[in-house]
Amino acid sequence: MLEGETVNLRVVEKEDLPLLKEWRNSLEFTGQYQSISQETMKDLEKQYGELVDEKWFFIEKKDGTKIGTISHRPVFKIQEIGSALLPSERDKGHCSEAVKIIVDYLFLSKDVPRIQAHTDARNAAAHKVLEKAGFKKEGTFRKEYFVRGEWRDSCIFAILREDWKEPRILTRITGCKLGEC
Numbered sequence: 001m002l003e004g005e006t007v008n009l010r011v012v013e014k015e016d017l018p019l020l021k022e023w024r025n026s027l028e029f030t031g032q033y034q035s036i037s038q039e040t041m042k043d044l045e046k047q048y049g050e051l052v053d054e055k056w057f058f059i060e061k062k063d064g065t066k067i068g069t070i071s072h073r074p075v076f077k078i079q080e081i082g083s084a085l086l087p088s089e090r091d092k093g094h095c096s097e098a099v100k101i102i103v104d105y106l107f108l109s110k111d112v113p114r115i116q117a118h119t120d121a122r123n124a125a126a127h128k129v130l131e132k133a134g135f136k137k138e139g140t141f142r143k144e145y146f147v148r149g150e151w152r153d154s155c156i157f158a159i160l161r162e163d164w165k166e167p168r169i170l171t172r173i174t175g176c177k178l179g180e181c
């Protein structure tokens with residue numbers, strides 16, 4: 001488990017897939033800026049079984065309540081992240097902390113030069129979260145996503161290893177220094 005100050009990231013296990021299916025098939029959970037899709041357990045089990053260098057995490061409160069998801073996946077030699085929170089848990093700073101934790105984790109555990117995120121160009125909350133974690137907007141792609149019946153522009157945000165410099169949450173909370181844990 002990756003421990004933060006107010007949230008932890010816990011790897012999704014196979015027995016968690018029914019909850020994940022419920023969330024991913026919910027239009028409220030995916031929100032107005034993510035593509036709609038409906039997946040069966042078989043679809044999800046297949047994806048889960050084929051994960052390579054990709055991880056799905058639950059964002060959990062300190063009492064263990066699951067409130068959202070955050071994931072990373074390789075794109076060539078770099079990593080891309082994505083996240084979503086239950087509507088009732090948004091705007092409380094949880095995703096901002098989760099993104100900082102996963103950035104620390106990826107730069108500490110993998111030899112990647114950058115971590116990136118794709119967003120709907122209108123997703124102001126996602127942009128705020130990424131900027132607070134040190135990501136910079138690098139550009140806009142016109143009509144890249146088909147979301148809720150229309151083609152939409154997307155943005156790419158990234159943080160470079162040299163922008164990150166050192167862990168902001170992970171080793172500070174757990175008390176272990178780079179190379180010692």
Ligand SMILES: CC(C)(COP(=O)(O)OP(=O)(O)OC[C@H]1O[C@@H](n2cnc3c(N)ncnc32)[C@H](O)[C@@H]1OP(=O)(O)O)[C@@H](O)C(=O)NCCC(=O)NCCS
Pocket residue numbers: 029030031032033034082083084085086089090091092093094095096097117118119120123124125126128129
């Ligand atoms: C995007 C999302 C993950 C952010 O999670 P969150 O836990 O609510 O984010 P945080 O509370 O850490 O931060 C959100 C910030 O955006 C701000 N914000 C929220 N809505 C906003 C809006 N419409 N315009 C401008 N800023 C907004 C909040 O005030 C907050 O800023 P602050 O910390 O300075 O107060 C969440 O909104 C979500 O799950 N959306 C649906 C799924 C989704 O779009 N995922 C992103 C895919 S790239």
